[in-house]
Amino acid sequence: MSSTGFAGRSVVVTGAGSGIGRATALRFAEEGANVLVADLNGETAQRTVEAVRTAGGVARAVVGDLGEQRVVDEIVATATGAYGGLDVLVNNAGIMDRMSALADTEDAEWERVIRVNLTAPFMLTRAALPHMLERGRGAIVFTASEAGLRGSAAGAAYTAAKHGIIGLTKSLAVMYRNNGIRANAIAPGATSTNIQVDAETSAHGPSVIASYPGLSGRVADAAEQAAAILFLASDAAGNINGAVLPVDNGWSAV
Template sequence: MELYKNKVAIITGAGSGIGRATCLLLAEKGARITVVDISKEGGEETVSLIQELGAEAIFVQADVGSRDEVKQYVDETVKAFGTIDMFFNNAGIEGSVTKLAEYPDDLFEKVVDINLKGVFYGMKYVIQVMLENGGGSIVNTASNAGIVGTPGVSPYAATKHAVVGLTKTATGEYAGQGIRVNAIAPGPTATKMMERFTQGSEEAKVAVESGIPAGRYGTPEEVAHLVVYLLGDQSAIINGAVYPIDGGLTAL
């Protein structure tokens, strides 16, 4: 599709799951992509899959909780491709399932570093480039836990609520300069994160699915289609929105 051909995208958390699925969908549409992930193996595998589709890609290994490493993936993208048109600010971790009063302090700080600071730093440095180049589109990954309370994962829920706040605030600050910032709020999705949540238990998976009106997990590909739509010019009037994609879970 010409809307995406030769456009430059950065995708974090691109070594697997929703990030990888979004990379592949954008690659099919001719975008040039910077794959960012803390996993060298996962990131390089995504680059290979992109190249098999005939698209250009580079891999930058980064811990998104590090301001310097975030700035590096932005700088490497500009060096390789000249600009940034689209940014899927997707990397995140779930932490542990533990009540607030017992939550380990070090793990709380790690969740905040990746899920909140990582999103903030990514927006900060990407927006600087987009302002220089006349605009662009950003999609942040929040969660259904960023819309409703989610007992047992207080730091995760808090950081995902914060992603929604950053999304809406940035819209007010930069919409007039051609930058759109939206967020997605996935529910349970068939990724490694959900496998960790349920500890690989089929019984736990069935229990989670029983609470979803659709009766099943979403797929990374289903989420990727929403992300790609929001990144592209066909959604030009959409700004500051938060889209649940959770089988109706947060509608109840």
């Protein structure tokens, strides 16, 4: 039996093809969980599944855009059908903006970042909740960001989306605290992942952000973020609900 209580539990991890999501999926599998790997990239999703299986774990993938209801429905149906329910949801998938200041943020940038980083987690959580409520338990962990705690870590779109994730986390915690559902978030600082930042360094937003050098400290490994996610999802965090845990080497304390 896993010491963390994940043995045999059904876990969905989004953005699990790489970075924090992949590290998280692998850690859950190591602890005996049955993992549903959700990602937009089919090739990287399958690599994660193969890595889990090679290590003796159980995993399968669903590939698609989390902003589409049919993909959300497929993820939940696959996890509940294959694993007999849904115990843990990790809303990790996300994209960066171009570090654009508000006046320079085009509609396309705003809409894409909000859709992937805020609307998609909302949709997937909404689809997962009935299954968790039926069982009387469930743990939901969001990957927020240091940009959800301050205004100097990203552009307008990403900052708004991650502040929204924190608000969503707290709302869930309040609304379902008496139904056995816990919702928490990590707020990563600088972390080594493959997330891309397509920013024009001479633009107003990137130049302002660059004027705050060194505050983020060292760059974390994805596995460090995964460890925090597993803790918040575990029985050891059974009375932690509505918390936002900075995993940032003290950046939030500066």
